[in-house]
Amino acid sequence: xxxxxxxxxxxxxxxxxxxxxxxxxxxxxxxxxxxxxxxxxxxxxxxxxxxxxxxxxxxxxxxxxxxxxxxxxxxxxxxxxxxxxxxxxxxxxxxxxxxxxxxxxxxxxxxxxxxxxxxxxx
Numbered sequence: 253x254x255x256x257x258x259x260x261x262x263x264x265x266x267x268x269x270x271x272x273x274x275x276x277x278x279x280x281x282x283x284x285x286x287x288x289x290x291x292x293x294x295x296x297x298x299x300x301x302x303x304x305x306x307x308x309x310x311x312x313x314x315x316x317x318x319x320x321x322x323x324x325x326x327x328x329x330x331x332x333x334x335x336x337x338x339x340x341x342x343x344x345x346x347x348x349x350x351x352x353x354x355x356x357x358x359x360x361x362x363x364x365x366x367x368x369x370x371x372x373x374x
């Protein structure tokens with residue numbers, strides 16, 4: 253089952269009790285497939301709407317993706333992306349690109365100076 257960002261946000265934030273309870277039931281009782289697109293939206297909303305720090309986002313997402321029934325293709329990409337995200341100012345998509353370079357030895361081309369700087373360190 254794929255759930256959208258709003259379900260994950262209700263689960264993480266527990267801010268709308270009725271929806272949080274439903275989200276928890278769905279998440280804990282189903283095999284959840286987490287596409288990168290949904291993950292990036294959750295991170296974006298936590299950062300820009302709810303003003304979570306990068307460390308708080310890292311902790312919340314890391315806890316979520318480590319639930320036994322949450323499946324992410326190439327989970328090592330997501331974990332490494334989160335580590336870069338927590339310790340840099342890059343947006344999560346750029347962090348995912350860095351993770352592709354590190355974990356899959358992908359060549360990444362960009363005109364983004366900050367991203368190129370991080371890629372050169374990997």
